[in-house]
Every structure is written in C-alpha cells, then in structure tokens.
Amino acid sequence: MTKTAFITGITGQDGSYLAEFLLGKGYEVHGLKRRASSFNTQRVDHIYQDPHEPNPKLRLHYGDLTDSSNLTRILQEVQPDEVYNLGAQSHVAVSFESPEYTADVDGLGTLRLLEAIRFLGLEDKTRFYQASTSELYGLVQEKPQKETTPFYPRSPYAVAKLYSYWITVNYREAYGIYACNGILFNHESPRRGETFVTRKITRGLANIAQGLEDCLYMGNIDSLRDWGHAKDYVRMQWMMLQQDAPEDFVIATGQQYSVREFITWSARELGIELLFSGTGVDEIATVSRVTGDKATSVKPGDVIMRIDPRYFRPAEVDTLLGDPAKAKAKLGWVPEITTQEMCAEMVEADLKVARRHALLREHGLELPVALEG
Numbered sequence: 001m002t003k004t005a006f007i008t009g010i011t012g013q014d015g016s017y018l019a020e021f022l023l024g025k026g027y028e029v030h031g032l033k034r035r036a037s038s039f040n041t042q043r044v045d046h047i048y049q050d051p052h053e054p055n056p057k058l059r060l061h062y063g064d065l066t067d068s069s070n071l072t073r074i075l076q077e078v079q080p081d082e083v084y085n086l087g088a089q090s091h092v093a094v095s096f097e098s099p100e101y102t103a104d105v106d107g108l109g110t111l112r113l114l115e116a117i118r119f120l121g122l123e124d125k126t127r128f129y130q131a132s133t134s135e136l137y138g139l140v141q142e143k144p145q146k147e148t149t150p151f152y153p154r155s156p157y158a159v160a161k162l163y164s165y166w167i168t169v170n171y172r173e174a175y176g177i178y179a180c181n182g183i184l185f186n187h188e189s190p191r192r193g194e195t196f197v198t199r200k201i202t203r204g205l206a207n208i209a210q211g212l213e214d215c216l217y218m219g220n221i222d223s224l225r226d227w228g229h230a231k232d233y234v235r236m237q238w239m240m241l242q243q244d245a246p247e248d249f250v251i252a253t254g255q256q257y258s259v260r261e262f263i264t265w266s267a268r269e270l271g272i273e274l275l276f277s278g279t280g281v282d283e284i285a286t287v288s289r290v291t292g293d294k295a296t297s298v299k300p301g302d303v304i305m306r307i308d309p310r311y312f313r314p315a316e317v318d319t320l321l322g323d324p325a326k327a328k329a330k331l332g333w334v335p336e337i338t339t340q341e342m343c344a345e346m347v348e349a350d351l352k353v354a355r356r357h358a359l360l361r362e363h364g365l366e367l368p369v370a371l372e373g
C-alpha cells in the first residue's frame with residue numbers, strides 16, 4: 001500500500017530534502033505552500049510534477065499554519081499516514097522582531113494541526129512529527145544536551161517551540177496520537193536560507209572571492225554550534241515515525257565548533273588564509289595568503305570580515321552541543337556527513353553561482369537581484 005505524507009514547510013530546506021527522501025521511498029507526498037507574490041518553490045521545482053499528469057506523486061496545497069480551517073480541510077482531503085510539521089518562522093533573530101507572529105505560527109500552528117487530526121478522527125491513523133529544536137536548551141543547564149536536559153529558551157522563537165514541544169507530548173499522552181519530537185541541532189546544506197550563519201558565510205565569501213562583494217559583516221563569532229547536514233537529519237525524521245511506539249529524540253553530531261572556525265574553513269576552501277585580530281566589535285579578519293584559482297579577486301592585506309553589532313541578539317545562545325546517543329542506540333542513526341564536508345559542499349555550490357554571476361557581470365549581463373540564485 002502506498003503511504004501518504006503531508007509536509008508543512010515543504011518549500012524550506014528540510015521540507016525539500018524530506019520530500020525527495022519520501023518520494024524515493026514510494027510515498028505520495030503532499031505539501032503546504034504559502035501564497036507569495038513571487039515564486040517560492042525553488043527548492044522543490046526539480047521534483048514538482050505537473051498536476052495534469054495522471055497520479056502525480058507530489059502535490060502542493062495553498063495554505064498557512066495560521067489558518068485552522070485550511071489545515072483541517074487539507075488533512076481531510078489527504079488523509080495522511082504521516083504529518084511532518086516543519087513549517088515555521090524559523091529565524092531566531094527575526095523572532096525578536098516579530099514575536100507575536102512567530103508564536104502564532106511556531107506555537108499555535110502545531111496545536112492547529114494536532115486538533116485537526118483529532119477533529120477528523122485520525123488519531124489512530126496519522127503519525128505526527130514535530131520539528132523541535134536545540135534552541136529549547138538556550139541557556140544550557142548540562143553539557144552535552146540530551147533528551148532529559150532541562151529547557152531554558154532564550155528567544156520568542158524558542159519559547160514558541162517550547163509550547164509546540166509540550167503540546168506534542170500532551171496530545172500523545174492525552175489522546176494516544178503517535179506524535180514525536182525530533183530535537184534537532186543546527187543542520188545546514190547548500191539549500192540553507194541565505195541569512196542563517198553558515199550560508200551567509202559560504203555565500204558571502206564565495207562572492208568576495210569572485211569580486212561581487214567586499215566584506216562580510218558578522219555578529220557573535222564566538223558562538224558555538226553543533227552543525228550537521230540536513231540530508232542526514234531528514235532521514236532521522238522519517239525513522240522516528242517508523243517505530244512501534246512514539247518517542248522524542250535528540251539529533252546532533254556530538255561535535256561543536258565556533259562561527260569563527262566555520263569562517264576559517266570556508267575561506268580555506270576558497271584558497272584564502274585568514275588572520276583574525278582585534279577583539280569584540282573591533283575584531284577583523286585579514287587575508288594573509290591566497291592560493292589556487294578560486295579567489296581571483298582577493299589579495300593579502302584585504303580585510304574581508306568585520307563585526308556589525310546589528311547582528312547581535314537581545315539574548316544569545318552561546319553554546320550548543322548535542323548527545324545523539326539515544327538515536328544511535330535505539331534507531332541505529334549516525335550522521336554520514338561531517339561538518340567540514342558539509343562546509344566544503346556549501347562553499348562549492350556558492351562558488352559555482354558566484355562564478356556565473358561574475359561571468360555575466362564581465363559581459364555586462366548582470367541579473368536583477370531578485371533573480372539571483
């Protein structure tokens with residue numbers, strides 16, 4: 001029997017990888033997409049199927065996590081075996097700017113989906129995955145963080161996700177729904193949104209290497225994170241819903257690095273050696289050596305990274321390090337891609353785009369900003 005999945009956030013980083021993964025397993029995949037004034041399906045365009053074809057395996061439905069009747073109607077129509085709730089206002093810094101909206105989407109959105117499952121009498125049929133986050137640990141109470149580590153959220157985003165974590169546990173206990181939280185630590189890829197720190201670095205440095213930008217402006221580069229690859233993490237999202245009983249799992253690599261280290265590796269991938277000097281807001285990174293043919297537009301002595309306090313957060317999560325022992329022991333999950341390999345893949349992808357833009361610019365054919373890759 002073909003299984004049916006419904007993914008909120010299918011147009012995002014994780015949603016696109018998960019949709020690919022589930023299609024590969026023979027699922028019929030339905031996804032929620034938001035109406036936007038311009039196309040917002042770039043991450044799934046390569047797997048999109050013309051709805052005029054007979055029996056398309058991927059279907060997108062207009063909707064929003066703030067709209068209960070819309071979610072209920074879609075679930076009624078789709079009758080999914082599995083729901084993956086990946087949709088969210090997922091940017092921590094932005095959640096300080098839009099706290100109420102973030103609470104509505106990231107907190108109440110989860111409740112709306114769980115209520116729809118209950119309202120439609122799908123408690124025994126539909127399994128539910130909630131995209132929980134290492135941001136729940138915030139001001140960390142224990143190192144490394146595992147399933148039993150107490151939470152201390154430090155942003156409107158994390159507080160909204162705390163509600164979602166507990167409402168998922170509550171609906172599991174109260175109504176017997178197969179509902180799980182994946183407490184995922186940061187995970188990245190060439191499809192990562194351009195304003196998250198890793199992608200901002202790989203894209204920014206690739207552009208600098210090709211002469212499209214001069215300098216990268218960063219916030220707190222002392223911040224420590226446990227970064228994995230999104231492809232490894234979506235595999236685990238699916239695995240969590242295939243067990244006999246629902247449980248919550250931490251998904252992480254168990255390795256921790258600083259933002260400064262990520263900048264250093266990314267630059268090195270481009271043949272650029274950096275020297276960091278100064279402290280606090282005056283810290284800079286200067287090019288000390290250039291090798292190879294990737295960074296054609298930088299030379300020793302160039303300052304290519306500065307601190308801009310605008311990127312500091314009102315409350316910071318300084319350090320996160322996950323302990324994925326439970327996922328390994330119970331599900332046999334181990335990440336296959338290292339943080340350094342992921343960084344190299346991201347730099348290569350961004351360099352490819354930067355080279356294309358540099359070439360176009362050379363021939364006076366600059367793309368409008370909105371159409372840039």
Ligand code: NDP
Pocket residue numbers: 008009010011012013014015032033034036040063064065066085086087088089090091105131132133134183184185186187188193
């Ligand atoms: P992205 O920001 O790449 O994707 C978010 C998705 O949610 C997009 O498809 C976006 O649509 C959609 N969305 C935003 N607002 C709404 C709304 N109001 N209604 C419906 N859909 C909406 O996030 P990721 O793929 O990186 O993350 C997936 C999930 O996992 C998120 O819930 C995130 O909070 C969580 N998470 C992520 C981690 C990470 O490191 N990546 C770690 C731990 C948890 P659109 O494309 O139109 O903007």
Ligand code: GDR
Pocket residue numbers: 090091092093132133134135184185186187195196197198200217218219220221223224225259311312313316317318
């Ligand atoms: P995070 O990811 O907040 O951990 O949330 P992000 O990449 O935004 O920040 C990581 C760390 O880098 C520091 N930082 C900067 N961050 C950004 N975005 N831009 C900068 O210029 C910059 N300079 C330094 C941040 O202060 C922070 O400490 C991500 C999201 O995907 C969430 O949805 C998810 O839940 C968590 O990961 C786990």
